Amino acid sequence: MTTYLMTFRGTYMTQELAPTLRDQSAAHSAGWWRDAVIYQVYVRSFADSDGDGIGDLRGIRRRLPYLAELGVDAVWLTPFYASPQADGGYDVADYRAVDPLFGDLSDADDLVREAHRLGLRIIVDIVPNHTSDQHAWFRAALAGGEERALYHFRPGRGTDGELPPNDWESVFGGPAWTRTEAGDWYLHLFASEQPDLDWNHPKVREEFDSILRFWLDLGVDGFRIDVAHGMVKAEGLPDIGLSEQAKLIGAQVLPFFDQDGVHEIHRSWRTLLDSYEGERIGVAEAWAPSSERLALYVRPDELHQAFNFQFLTCDWDATAMRRVIDGSLAATASVGAPTTWVLSNHDVVRHTTRYGGGEQGLRRARAAALLTLALPGSAYVYQGEELGLPEVQDLPDTVRQDPAFFRGDGQDGMRDGCRVPMPWSGTEAPYGFGPGGSWLPQPESWGRLSVAAQSGDPRSTLELYRSALALRKELPGLGDGEMEWLATPEGVLSFGRPGLVCTLNTLATEAELPVPGRPVLSSAALEFSGAAVRIPGETCVWWAV
Structure with a gap:
């Protein structure tokens, strides 16, 4: 019996498989967003250039080579506009100005230009549902x-x-x-410092057309549209008749969310985006009660992508995962759009912790990463997930800044735990984040999770992501396209893509299966015995066929 730990950068992979993969490589000719891997940067927590403990645009620009080496296609930046920061910048006072916390407009311009030089696209947040009360x-x-x-x-x-x-x-x-x-x-559907705009007024629509053009002229490649489901409210603002309404978001159509009128706005924005060269895109942050309603946001004349929150909130269960995957693919296929796959973002508990925490959570997170990167469509990576970062759950109340923390009966108020600054190097905080401290304290254990500590270690989560993203570019069957489910025992998912099979064992125990091809990447070590392979519990494997 032979045991292998598969890593693309390891000798086994490069010696036996790399030439074959290079021969098969083919680039998609159009619609870069259809299979792009987009990396989310939470601006204040990525890299600090000036020592004030808050990440900034110059810090991001200096770290762009890391993202290019990681293998992503685009970078999504959370808001860096002028803001009183009542909600982490999602309360915008001036949509055409950079907040001094993060730099100035020339820094934004330099960042876009450097990203393009490195082959990366830049997507910026736009916040059209509400402004700051200081606007x-x-x-x-x-x-x-x-x-x-x-x-x-x-x-x-x-x-x-x-x-x-x-x-x-x-x-x-x-x-x-x-x-x-x-x-x-x-x-104000969010904090009192975030008054909702009335999108029935033509001046609001004209202003945002102008704002979009301002940033498109600067060179950005698209927009992530915050609360894309919220700009239109039901006529007459009717009562709901229920309490704990935050729990209903994404479960049913509400008079303030997912109203049909939002689609006319997105159609007009699509026309604006299409008037620019270079395939500029719009991405909807839209909470909808079903995959079918979510698909309405990505009809051919509307936006290019919508976040798949049905997948993000799915439990670690093979049956549930397959149901969500099937529903998501069917819904987007009905309108000719790509599906997106996302495991974490700046608003939810990191999936390493959601999946159980500790060693089990990390095993599942590594496996889930390979699953999402093998599925048809586009994938999002939230900063730090490639390091296997867990949620920081013991932040003192005195440092928390999430506005929901100071209110009741809404979001859990614990979003700060997924926003703790990135560890880059060193054995002590702030782990290379910047020359000073960090706006949220980093755990003592993060030294071993830093980029420097994991780089070059074939068993690290960082190298697993680098390998997966490199293979995703090499293997023509990954990214946009078709998939077919394969027969498997209960608790195991397996599907075929052109030239590839992806197998996920969600069980806690190992599963013995026939070898479907040559292993190219695995989230844990495999054992082979003749024509069979033993896949450990909570492990995902890619096979070349």
Whole structure:
């Protein structure tokens, strides 16, 4: 019986398989987004250039070679616009200015140019559902200006207007309305510092067309659209009649989310994006109650991609995974769009922890990475997942900044744990993040998880990702295209792509299967005996066929 740990960069892989893969390599001719691997950078936590403990654009630019070597195709940046930072920059005061925390406009320009030089595309966040309460429009609105029509101001209910206009709740908890000194109320589906815009007003639409053009002219390759499902509210702002409304998001259509009117906005944006050369794209952050409704956002005349939150929230269970994969592929195929696969982002607990934490969570996370990168479509990687970073669950209350933490009955308020700054090198914090400290404390155990510590170790999670991303470019059957499920025992998933088979054992125990081809990558060591292979529990394997 022979045991192998498969790594693309190891001698076994490169000696026996690399020439074959190079012979088969073929590039997709159009629609780069259809099979792109897009790396999410949470700007304040990626790399700090000036020692203030907060990541910035210059820090990101200096680390772009790392991302190019990792093998991703594009980089998505969270908001870096001028902002009071009430919600990590998702409260924008000026959409055309860079916040001094992160640099200036020339730094943004330099970052885009350097990324393009390295063959990377840049996608930036746009926040169209709401502005900051410090935005010039909202300040004028509070002063009684005509800008009031650009937001949702309403009289209150009750004898003296002391009650909110309806029963809507903030995603962060508490009422979705705040009363002004004048006695009326304004709508904010998130923090009170984030008043919702009224997209029925033509000036709002004209302004955002201008904002998109500003950044497209600077050279960005697309936009991730925050709350893409939220810009249009039901006529009359009707009551819901239920409490704990945050739990209903993604489970049913609500009068403030996933209204059909949002699609007209996205169609107009698609026309704008198509007017630029270079295949600029729009990506919807849209919570929809079904894969079918999510697919509406990526019809041929709307956006290019939508995040697949059904997959992100799926349990570690073979039956559930297959059901979500089938539903996702069927829905996007019905409109001719690619499916996206995402395991973590800046709003959810890191999947290493969601999958059980510790050694088990890491085993599952490594396996899940190979699964997602083998599925048809595009994949997203959240910074640090390629290092196997866990959620930081013991942050002191005094350092937390998530606005949901300070409210009740909304999101869990624990998003800071997935936003702790990246460890790059060294044995002590801030692990090469920057010349000073870090805005959130990093665990003492992160020294062994740093980029430097994992680089060159064929058994590390970083090298597993580098290998998988290199193979994804080499093997023509990966990325966009077809797949076919193969017969397997219960608890095991296996599917074929042209020239490749991907096998995932979700069980805690090993599974013995016929060898389907030549192993090219595995998330754990394999044992071979004749024509059979023993796949350890919670392991994924790629086979060349």
